[in-house]
Amino acid sequence: MGCSSCSSGKDGQPKGCKNNGTCGTDGCNKLTVFDWLSNMSLPSGAIPFSCVEIRFKNGRKNFFKNTENLSLSIGDIVATEASPGHDVGIVSLTGELVRIQMKKKKVDVDSEDVKKVYRKASQKDIDIWQKSRDKEESMKVRAREIAIRLELQMKISDIEFQGDGSKATFYYTAEERVDFRQLIKEFAHEFSTRIEMRQVGFRQEAARLGGIGSCGRELCCSTWLTDFRSVNTSAARYQQLSLNPQKLAGQCGKLKCCLNYELDAYIDALNSFPKTDTKLQTEKGTAVCQKIDIFKGLLWYAYEGEWMNWHKISKDDVNEIIAANNNDEKIASLEEFASDLIEDNKTDFENVVGQDSLTRFDQPKRSKKRRNRNRRKNSNKKTSEKKAMVSNKPEAGNPENKKRNRPNNQRNKKRRSSNKNNDKA
Structure with missing residues (x-):
């Protein structure tokens, strides 16, 4: 805005x-x-x-x-x-x-x-405040050099001056406890001001600095998110996400806060699903759950010993089979329930907006045989057109042809007369 x-x-x-x-x-x-x-x-x-x-x-x-x-x-x-x-x-x-x-x-x-x-604030207060803020960037670079020279396992992320310029607060992040007593002495001697060290978490650091997330928008922690809740890997497991730390981690290096946004909806949906460790007892054998689809409400089961053959069954049918097993009843096989689920892969898209096809500019590649045929056809057409032009020429007895041949006859007469004169001479 x-x-x-x-x-x-x-x-x-x-x-x-x-x-x-x-x-x-x-x-x-x-x-x-x-x-x-x-x-x-x-x-x-x-x-x-x-x-x-x-x-x-x-x-x-x-x-x-x-x-x-x-x-x-x-x-x-x-x-x-x-x-x-x-x-x-x-x-x-x-x-x-x-x-x-x-x-x-x-x-x-x-x-x-x-x-x-x-x-x-008066103009004098604003001038002192702006002058102090202009020194923050150069101080941060120098402070990082001192921390590296002292071999401290910490990162100075930001510096904030007080409005009157009497105190500077250094924000830093660290994995473990840091002894920065010597660091404060060198900071006070280098910058000649009151020093305060304040440790912040990695999420707070990302919120202070800001940035663009993998979704293409500004970070939630720096725009509207004010409270930081803990995010566990179980949130990714509930949502069936791949446990890849490079994809699940944000700019702070921790798990993304957006993993908690839809977690409650997934947990509510999973309450109606049977437990994945429950085995189905059939006359054909014991079936074990291999995969679930929360959005479609489907589960995939395979018989023990036949792990390559999966049978897709709806969650309602699975609950019915489990209820029958609890009553010491066995179904004949999973194929009875899986046969009802005929997957329709054919999708018909309607052009409701009146737009053209996306492939209207794509030209199919022509084979070499077709190209050679087209070349032969074009060459045959050209030869036929030349023959037609020759056949359409006017004949010698045509008066129009005589008119056209008059200048040539006059030239021939002049040449003959000049030759006779040369012979006489």
Whole structure:
């Protein structure tokens, strides 16, 4: 969703807010909340909610109290309370929706974690904030070089400066516990600022950095997903997906969060299926389940010893056979139930939109024999046309032919007269 600061500039060139999706007008912000109560006015005598939601770098959001009763709206840059000093952020949500968000995230209004909003940011505050943010990229490169030199098993993913420039927070990921006491000393000596190290998970790192997933869309964790639930390989097994870590893992290196989206539907569908470890007792032999199809409601069984011959049976018939086996009854064979399932591979597609065939531009390859025949036919046609042209020439007795031959006769007479004169001489 575009915003005014991301519109085109002079001569149609893209202007851009240069905030990588976290612009000040909140039009193309990550994890933004649509204020559907913005057009509704409060009833008479009602006091507006005193807290606001403020967004910082890479989608980090916190709730603050508006104790000064400032007239704040979405997109305003404000100075907030921090320890120590103050921080600078952008208002992302106001009004009654803040109350709903705080209730959803179980944040108490009177908690000590809910700090105050000091004022609207002045131009001096904004200049210091922008100057600090401009140093983050070069600091990150230098910080990674120091961590590699100290041989620490960690990855510094991002750096965030406080609004007043008095503190820098280093976000890092690591598989194991890291002793970074020497690292903090070198950081403080190198950057001459207060250092804070904060470890984040691999999913949180991907959410902060963002990116494009294998589906072609932006990552769910960086656009709308706020809570990270654990994903197990059993989710892939329930959905009958191949356990290939390269396909099941996301950019964070962990299992994709989207494996949980349709898991409940698959579990509900599998409740009506018989257990795959249940064997079917028939007079012909014992049958074992080989494969299931959740969408079509089918199961494939094979007799013990005849593993190459599979019999396709519907789940209702399998449940009926299992119920008969529980009553100490055996069916004759699986072929009785499998014969009813005649698969219709013929599919008729109707042209309901009025479109042409996709293969209308494809030309079938001609064989060499046909090409030689066509060449012979064309050569025969040309020779017949030449013969027809010769036969259609006018005859000598034709008056038109005489007219055409007159200039040639005159030339011959002149040649004869010139030859006679030469002989006389």
